[in-house]
Amino acid sequence: MSYFKRVLVPCVLLCGISGFAQQINVIQNSSWLQEGYDRTLTLKDADYAYYNIDNVNCKALVEGNFAGRFSVVAATDSLLVLNPGGIVNYNFKRISALPANCTEAPLKDTLFEKNFKIFWLTFNDNYAFFKERNVKWQQIYNDYLPRVRKLKTEQEFALVLKEMVQKINDGHIRLEIPAALNSPTNKSATKPVKFRKEVFHDLQEKYVEKIKSYNNGVIQWGFLKNSKMGYIVITDMNNFANYIPDTAQDSKEFLKKYEEISEKKVPLELFTDELKGVEKVMEIILDDFRNTESVVIDLRFNGGGYETVALKLLSHFVTNSKKVLSVKAKTRDGFSANQDYNLIPSQNPYRKKVYVLTSHNTASAAEIFALGTLSYPEIVRIGSPTAGIFSELLWKELPNGWEFSLSNEVYSDSKNKSYEGIGIPPNYEINYPKEHSAFYDSFYTGNGFTDKALEKVSLLEK
Structure with missing residues (x-):
């Protein structure tokens, strides 16, 4: 069964929380785990909270009025299909409660090795294109871990993450680090370029x-x-x-x-x-x-x-x-x-x-x-x-507070061919x-x- 035949915006504002609650009673005081994306959703009355989860923390990404954020595509006692306004529907499976760390303050951890491992694991779990971009991700872990264990400064750690991102060569990967840690770039003198x-x-x-x-x-x-x-x-x-x-x-x-x-x-x-x-x-x-x-x-x-x-x-x-x-x-x-x-x-x-x-x-x-x-x-x-570079940007956060994005969605043509990277x-x-x-x-x-x-x-x- 497919839930995914649709027009450009399937429900928009007409399928908000009140209309949905009239059809099914599971919407209130319920928790859901999103397929892919590593995110969870909790619903209470007319409000929602949307959480990013990783191997350490669970942190609220965005919250507010449900009707303005999602339209309901389909729902059962165990499955909720929502649309955030794009062409991709989000599948959520019912869970009895949010993970315990979603109700706790995120653990702040500045240890370089811990943040390196979370960065690597998040890509390992969510990034879709290692094969297409000819990246041996396990080898990168093996190569960089000894170096990370010797780091002394945040600037050195930032450089390591930048190098790892450069090896992937994906224009949808963003690395948001404090501006003070960015090394100045020396642009060589070249002929004036047109804008x-x-x-x-x-x-x-x-x-x-x-x-x-x-x-x-x-x-x-x-x-x-x-x-x-x-x-x-x-x-x-x-x-x-x-x-x-x-x-x-x-x-x-x-x-x-x-x-x-x-x-x-x-x-x-x-x-x-x-x-x-x-x-x-x-x-x-x-x-x-x-x-x-x-x-x-x-x-x-x-x-x-x-x-x-x-x-x-x-x-x-x-x-x-x-x-x-x-x-x-x-x-x-x-x-x-x-x-x-x-x-x-x-x-x-x-x-x-x-x-x-x-x-x-x-x-x-x-x-x-x-x-x-x-x-x-x-x-x-x-x-x-x-x-x-076709995927939406999936944003995640390290324990030290630095944010980054990656590509987790595979877009293919009508014959199921992907053009990622080419x-x-x-x-x-x-x-x-x-x-x-x-x-x-x-x-x-x-x-x-x-x-x-x-x-x-x-x-x-x-």
Whole structure:
């Protein structure tokens, strides 16, 4: 039996605590253990507490009103399936009570060996991609433990953890250590590099006309010169909510004002607002493009955001409902069951030729957009493989208080193939550099500015 056939946001605010309690009485004063993720949940009346657990501590990660944080997908006496606002549902198994250490103050432990072992064990239990990234994790433990036992300072310990992270080479691993422990970096003098803003300006100056913008440029669109082609560049997969009046969308205060509003929203409301914003702007864009013969969607500068936003955007450029991906989470014993995701086209999708531009800087949720295009061979990808980091960031904490994240979710295409570490391949390769500044510089030659991807699109359209 599968609980995972769903639309973009399954219940949102209508399946909150009160509606659920009318269906089943297990919600109150109950405790649950999440499959994968190493987290527990306790529910009492209309409130919840969500705990991170590891091999030492159990600490409240977030707590508050249940109805604003989760929607209920399914429930029995022993199984609770919740959705936090994304495309991945969370499975919880009923437990008689929270682990004892969840009701106790976390143990603060600054011993380097203890923190090293917890760091290693957490990755061992939750990280999904050692094989894909050719990492021998047990060997790393064996190599570093003797060194850790000789450490004298926190700065030395921080360096050890950084080295371990670098060996994995996963852009979704974050290591939050005190700023005072970060060693200063000596940047060698190099030629001045171009910045994204400059590339955007020169690209649009040479290739695009009648440019419009929404929400401070999170999405911009216009027409490729001397053609019947539309052009869209999407710089992030978030900040689409329609919170700011049109007259203030390009102001210097935009981000501050947007955050002031968004920070007051409960999570499910915020995610819903994001999707409503996508619908608003896409209706405008597709109306502008009604006389075009094809469209270019530029994701080369997009580092990610919300996967729901990415898939909602993609839904405006497909005409058939298809399975586009599946997701599973790493557990201590293997993996959870696959959750399939079916993309449903928007009511009035774009029905002509679609090109998608990607680079090594196309990451995370932007890659999920690219992953979805694999189910639609009529969509043509041009550029370089994407970054190869699809999972949500699973945040954990060491006994010394340092926080870190890892990748525990495996995203696969409709044929169950994962592109972690290798990225989504293009149909036509441009060979962009991986490093950001080199990528930006690659648009500039002795003859000025040239966009090889847009030049390729022009050739394909002839």
